Amino acid sequence: MALRNALMAALLRGEASGYDLAKEFDAAVANFWMATPQQLYRELERMEADGLITARVVEQERRPNKRVFRLTEAGLEAVRAYVAELPGKPTAIRDELMVKVQCADVGDLEAVRAAVTERMEWAAAKLAHYERLRARLLDGRTEDEFFAEAERIGPYLTLLRGMSFERENLQWGEMALRRLRQRAAAH
Known part of the structure; x- marks a missing residue:
C-alpha cells in the first residue's frame, strides 16, 4: 500500500491541512499506517502534481497562512480503483523486540523482560488512546x-482492528513475561 492511498483515505473526511492530516495519521491511521510529517508533505506535493488533490490557501490572522487539501474527482476515482484491487500479501512482521526475544536464551533475560514490559506499556497507552x-x-x-447511522464506518472498523492488535500485544506480553520468569527461576 502506498502512502498516497492512506492519505486519500484520510481525505475522504473532507478538506484538511497537512497539519490536520499529520494529526489524523497520529490519531486514527497510526494503527495501520505510519508516516512522518515530512513524508506526508512530500506525498501531498506529488499528489497535487498528479492531479489527485487540489490545495487552497486559507489566510489566518495570528498564524501563518495554511494550505488545505481536498480530493479531486481524479483522486476519488483513484480511491475507487484502489479499493477494487485485491490486496497484496499480508504485511510481514518486522519487530526488533521479537529478535531480542528469539535470543533470550543466550542473552540477558532481565533485559528481554524489560523490553517486553516497555512494549506492553506502549501498547496499553495506545489502547487507552x-x-x-x-x-x-x-x-x-x-x-x-x-x-x-454513521456516514462512514471504515475509520471505526480500522480503529477496532488497531484496538484488537494492541490487546493481543498485551496478552502476548503477559504470557511472555510469565514464561521468562519461569525460565529465570529454573536456571
Whole structure:
C-alpha cells in the first residue's frame, strides 16, 4: 500500500491541512499506517502534481497562512480503483523486540523482560488512546446505532482492528513475561 492511498483515505473526511492530516495519521491511521510529517508533505506535493488533490490557501490572522487539501474527482476515482484491487500479501512482521526475544536464551533475560514490559506499556497507552477515539466516534451511541447511522464506518472498523492488535500485544506480553520468569527461576 502506498502512502498516497492512506492519505486519500484520510481525505475522504473532507478538506484538511497537512497539519490536520499529520494529526489524523497520529490519531486514527497510526494503527495501520505510519508516516512522518515530512513524508506526508512530500506525498501531498506529488499528489497535487498528479492531479489527485487540489490545495487552497486559507489566510489566518495570528498564524501563518495554511494550505488545505481536498480530493479531486481524479483522486476519488483513484480511491475507487484502489479499493477494487485485491490486496497484496499480508504485511510481514518486522519487530526488533521479537529478535531480542528469539535470543533470550543466550542473552540477558532481565533485559528481554524489560523490553517486553516497555512494549506492553506502549501498547496499553495506545489502547487507552484508541478507547478515547472510540468513545468520541460513538458519541454516546451504541455500536449498532453507530453502524446504522454513521456516514462512514471504515475509520471505526480500522480503529477496532488497531484496538484488537494492541490487546493481543498485551496478552502476548503477559504470557511472555510469565514464561521468562519461569525460565529465570529454573536456571
